[in-house]
Amino acid sequence: MLLRSRAEAEVLERLGRPLLEVRGVTLQYKTKQHLVTATYRVDFNVVEGDRFVLLGPSGCGKSTLLKAVGGFLKPVEGTITLKGHTIDGPGPDRMMVFQEFDQLLPWKTVKQNVMFTLVASGKLNGRAAEEKALHYLEKVNLTKFADSYPHTLSGGMKQRVAIARAMAMEPDILLMDEPFAALDALTRRKMQDELLQLWEGTRFTVLFVTHSILEAIKIGNRILLLSAHPGQVKAELNSTGEDAVDETTGLRLSDRIHRLLFAEQGEEVSMTTQLGH
Numbered sequence: 001m002l003l004r005s006r007a008e009a010e011v012l013e014r015l016g017r018p019l020l021e022v023r024g025v026t027l028q029y030k031t032k033q034h035l036v037t038a039t040y041r042v043d044f045n046v047v048e049g050d051r052f053v054l055l056g057p058s059g060c061g062k063s064t065l066l067k068a069v070g071g072f073l074k075p076v077e078g079t080i081t082l083k084g085h086t087i088d089g090p091g092p093d094r095m096m097v098f099q100e101f102d103q104l105l106p107w108k109t110v111k112q113n114v115m116f117t118l119v120a121s122g123k124l125n126g127r128a129a130e131e132k133a134l135h136y137l138e139k140v141n142l143t144k145f146a147d148s149y150p151h152t153l154s155g156g157m158k159q160r161v162a163i164a165r166a167m168a169m170e171p172d173i174l175l176m177d178e179p180f181a182a183l184d185a186l187t188r189r190k191m192q193d194e195l196l197q198l199w200e201g202t203r204f205t206v207l208f209v210t211h212s213i214l215e216a217i218k219i220g221n222r223i224l225l226l227s228a229h230p231g232q233v234k235a236e237l238n239s240t241g242e243d244a245v246d247e248t249t250g251l252r253l254s255d256r257i258h259r260l261l262f263a264e265q266g267e268e269v270s271m272t273t274q275l276g277h
């Protein structure tokens with residue numbers, strides 16, 4: 001029998017583990033008047049290279065889950081581990097991209113915005129930070145705008161800067177909270193295509209929040225369906241990127257998702273099946 005050293009055994013164990021493990025996670029907000037349970041005993045695993053989507057109606061706790069993975073909120077029950085280590089605060093191994101267009105520092109150029117995070121986190125300095133920033137700005141097709149200020153950019157361009165800034169940190173996982181929700185329908189579709197192209201080139205791992213069924217199908221290779229408030233796991237599905245008809249059920253994936261999410265309640269809570277919304 002082959003005997004392995006403890007270190008080797010640990011490496012092998014880690015290789016077999018998912019990158020991110022969310023186990024029985026209940027998340028709550030305590031306000032003076034109320035105790036709000038945002039998610040209840042949620043389980044899911046994200047493996048390296050996954051485009052993992054959290055999908056569910058407004059208020060089901062998608063953003064709260066992302067915040068907890070980001071390390072901004074601690075579970076009252078359950079555990080969240082990244083590479084086998086319990087998350088106990090924010091860190092450069094998890095970078096967030098938000099919906100808002102005002103994530104950039106207005107007094108810094110596009111390139112300086114990307115460099116700022118690299119320098120402030122102590123990851124890179126000087127010429128190395130500049131090179132890394134330019135490398136990722138090229139990936140999001142913004143080389144020409146490296147010296148522009150954020151106020152001169154469109155909403156879609158600002159989101160591309162925010163994506164470049166997060167990617168330049170080369171995190172273990174990119175956390176995206178409805179990053180395209182505030183864009184017009186056409187730009188949103190273009191950004192979805194660009195994100196997929198970017199993924200083809202680098203195969204980064206992304207945890208993506210949306211309440212658009214078609215966006216989830218297009219972006220995700222795996223989709224976690226969460227029930228309405230408090231968010232609980234309803235199902236986990238694979239997606240090939242197409243809203244294809246399943247031969248067994250005769251249903252489109254979007255119809256199946258809709259049924260899974262709303263079958264019991266018979267309700268229509270602010271979910272959309274339009275790609276651009």
Ligand SMILES: Nc1ncnc2c1ncn2[C@@H]1O[C@H](COP(=O)(O)OP(=O)(O)OP(=O)(O)O)[C@@H](O)[C@H]1O
Pocket residue numbers: 029030031036037038056057058059060061062063064065211229
């Ligand atoms: N800071 C907070 N204090 C108290 N309650 C909060 C806070 N943030 C969120 N909540 C509550 O937690 C629940 C989940 O909110 P969350 O924003 O995570 O949902 P969501 O699924 O991301 O919704 P949306 O799609 O509308 O963004 C909601 O009931 C919300 O009102």
